[in-house]
Amino acid sequence: MQTIAKSKISNLLLLxxxxxxxYFEEQINLFSKKYKTDFKGFETMINLSxxxxxxxxxxxxxxxxxxxxLTGALKTIEDIKHGNFKVV
Numbered sequence: 001m002q003t004i005a006k007s008k009i010s011n012l013l014l015l016x017x018x019x020x021x022x023y024f025e026e027q028i029n030l031f032s033k034k035y036k037t038d039f040k041g042f043e044t045m046i047n048l049s050x051x052x053x054x055x056x057x058x059x060x061x062x063x064x065x066x067x068x069x070l071t072g073a074l075k076t077i078e079d080i081k082h083g084n085f086k087v088v
Contacts, residue, residue, distance in 0.1 A: 009087055010080050017076050024070040031063045039067050
């Protein structure tokens with residue numbers, strides 16, 4: 001059996017999570033550039049629109065998901081940095 005230091009595991013987890021964070025940020029930036037607004041502004045536009053636009057609705061669903069994934073990744077990064085994880 002091998003012994004692996006918790007710090008080595010945390011470094012690998014941080015690397016993986018930072019990579020995911022960067023990907024989510026890139027996707028969010030693409031939507032921001034496409035619609036020239038942030039997510040909240042786009043959400044307001046979608047909710048106030050009288051006619052449903054399928055492409056915008058699909059983008060809204062994806063953008064919302066990336067925003068939630070980013071929030072989760074940021075929390076995970078903080079948890080890892082503070083040693084708030086358990087290896088099983």
